[in-house]
Amino acid sequence: MGLRGDARSMVLFIEQCLNGLQFGLLLFLLAAGLTLVFGIMDLVNLAHGSLYMLGAYFAATFAALTGSFVLGAVLALAATLVVGMAVEVIAMRRLYGRDHLDHVLGTFGLILFFNELVRLVWGPAGRTLPLPDWLSTSVQIFPGVYYPTYRFTIIFVALAVALALYFVVMRTRIGMLVRAGASNREMIGALGINIKLLYTFVFGAGAALAGLAGLMQTPILTASIGMGENILIVAFVVIIIGGIGSIRGAFIASIFVGLVDTVGRAFLPTLLKLFLTPAAASAAGPALSSMLIYLLMAIILVVRPEGLFPAANR
Amino acid sequence: MKSHVTFRNIVVAALLVMLALVPLYSAWIGNNFALILFTRIVILAIAAVSLNLIMGYGGMVSFGHAAYLGIGAYVVGILAYEGVPSGFLQWPLALVVSGLFALLIGALSLRTRGVYFIMITLAFAQMIYYVAVSLSRYGADDGLTIYRRSQFGGLDLSNKVVFYYVCLALLLLVILIVWRIVNSRFGMVIRGAKSNERRMRAIGFPTFRYRLTCFVISGVICGLSGALLANHTEFVSPADMHWTRSGDLIIMVVLGGMGSLFGPVIGAVAFLLLEEGLARLTEYWQIIFGPLLLAVVLYARGGIDGLLAGGKRG
Numbered sequence: 001m002g003l004r005g006d007a008r009s010m011v012l013f014i015e016q017c018l019n020g021l022q023f024g025l026l027l028f029l030l031a032a033g034l035t036l037v038f039g040i041m042d043l044v045n046l047a048h049g050s051l052y053m054l055g056a057y058f059a060a061t062f063a064a065l066t067g068s069f070v071l072g073a074v075l076a077l078a079a080t081l082v083v084g085m086a087v088e089v090i091a092m093r094r095l096y097g098r099d100h101l102d103h104v105l106g107t108f109g110l111i112l113f114f115n116e117l118v119r120l121v122w123g124p125a126g127r128t129l130p131l132p133d134w135l136s137t138s139v140q141i142f143p144g145v146y147y148p149t150y151r152f153t154i155i156f157v158a159l160a161v162a163l164a165l166y167f168v169v170m171r172t173r174i175g176m177l178v179r180a181g182a183s184n185r186e187m188i189g190a191l192g193i194n195i196k197l198l199y200t201f202v203f204g205a206g207a208a209l210a211g212l213a214g215l216m217q218t219p220i221l222t223a224s225i226g227m228g229e230n231i232l233i234v235a236f237v238v239i240i241i242g243g244i245g246s247i248r249g250a251f252i253a254s255i256f257v258g259l260v261d262t263v264g265r266a267f268l269p270t271l272l273k274l275f276l277t278p279a280a281a282s283a284a285g286p287a288l289s290s291m292l293i294y295l296l297m298a299i300i301l302v303v304r305p306e307g308l309f310p311a312a313n314r
Numbered sequence: 315m316k317s318h319v320t321f322r323n324i325v326v327a328a329l330l331v332m333l334a335l336v337p338l339y340s341a342w343i344g345n346n347f348a349l350i351l352f353t354r355i356v357i358l359a360i361a362a363v364s365l366n367l368i369m370g371y372g373g374m375v376s377f378g379h380a381a382y383l384g385i386g387a388y389v390v391g392i393l394a395y396e397g398v399p400s401g402f403l404q405w406p407l408a409l410v411v412s413g414l415f416a417l418l419i420g421a422l423s424l425r426t427r428g429v430y431f432i433m434i435t436l437a438f439a440q441m442i443y444y445v446a447v448s449l450s451r452y453g454a455d456d457g458l459t460i461y462r463r464s465q466f467g468g469l470d471l472s473n474k475v476v477f478y479y480v481c482l483a484l485l486l487l488v489i490l491i492v493w494r495i496v497n498s499r500f501g502m503v504i505r506g507a508k509s510n511e512r513r514m515r516a517i518g519f520p521t522f523r524y525r526l527t528c529f530v531i532s533g534v535i536c537g538l539s540g541a542l543l544a545n546h547t548e549f550v551s552p553a554d555m556h557w558t559r560s561g562d563l564i565i566m567v568v569l570g571g572m573g574s575l576f577g578p579v580i581g582a583v584a585f586l587l588l589e590e591g592l593a594r595l596t597e598y599w600q601i602i603f604g605p606l607l608l609a610v611v612l613y614a615r616g617g618i619d620g621l622l623a624g625g626k627r628g
Contacts, residue, residue: 044429094612100429101375102611105568108561109607116601233440233557240433287448294437298422301434305426 024258033206039245049228055211084207378439386540412537457551571619
């Protein structure tokens, strides 16, 4: 009996770890764009979450129009890319070189704008994105233990994107420019690189990544107004912990934060019952598990004020 | 000799006279709408003045200032719920508790700089937000209704006009305090640390202690604003310290004019009147307000106060 209980909690633990990994990888898709934009353009973009939201809404609409999940996702990615580049050209471009407070305010204004725009276009009710049959199955990971195929798909897609991103940044000419931009902006401009185009490209790519994260989350959580804001704050926690401008830091911190958050929410209340009375534990549990990642960030910042992996030369 | 009769000072004086006459206007047209709106404006103006003290004069951009607003409100709400209606106990305790939180948060946050500071203050505010959400005894997510405003012997705060004038008097007192602080030796050190902290340290000022003291004073004043807000709405809820509320406070300060004594008051009036006016114009008012905010950031540095002063202020 006891052994079966142990086995069951072990299975639960593995499931939660996989969920944490999946959440962490989604966070990475958001954080990668955020940290690149921050590292290269020195821009704090609160409106990054709006692009995440737009990705989700676009996907829901395009999938419904075309009748195909994959086609809808691809069209949504393209649309988010275009919106991202347009936002860069119209608004963000004018914010470079301003101080961070201006960025916070200006992009806060954009959040209000996009939330209201979505309410105007799609209405206040959320949108769902139904999964195709071939994704709504489960995979057996252990004898008798199943895990949703779709969550595995998220893990694989996000890992593939992370690898592709690594390859682009480390092995291609554009990646070289991106890295050069992150370490010394003025210099690559002075060397005759079309820095405006590079910025638009980086911003658009970051937007598309955010859109990808948003659309992959939608079948699980549905698209809703303001969905980008809470996860955006978590993505900021990620890039602060990882060290601003560092993609490697963002990757490690994403998975760390994803695991801590998910596993913490699942097990902290039970863990607290070992030390506290059941009443106190059930009161403190949810609060403490929501606070966990912020607590983690505060501790890391107190010990290392520039994050775990500060990008060089910044 | 610099003349004090400038366009800007006339506008500020007119604004103060207008604020003083609001109850008369309300009585004249025979409804309380303007009085209630302006009570809210005056209360949030106190919070904006407190944020301006650290942000405008000290260069410390706190993205979690709504936390102290919430703490002040919750102290009043919880004491009222627990059968302690005396304002002589509620208000000082609200100030002390906000101050203690500011001391703890400031001591940890002030080790970081720039965007890390913005984000760590946000993280602490999020933690406090989640604590409030978990206070199941005090309404948790739904908030807590206050059935009796703070009792001050002969002073009847449930009289709307009396309460308005109490708030207005406190606003003026707070502005006076900030004015005295900023122009004192202490204020010089704070402003010096904003423009060049290393130099201030080199001359021998322990800037950390000065900045922390300033941060705590700001938290205490914001806590006062929270205590007033709880009395005004007769309700406290975690929404009082949602991160968008911190964003609103930043908007008020920047819209009105950072580092200007009356700027935050102008900002609070402008922000809340705009919100009210646009909301009447269209249900989708944020679609106008968002881009407007961006435009202020881009084209009106120094805020409204800067425009009034004819762009002469830095």
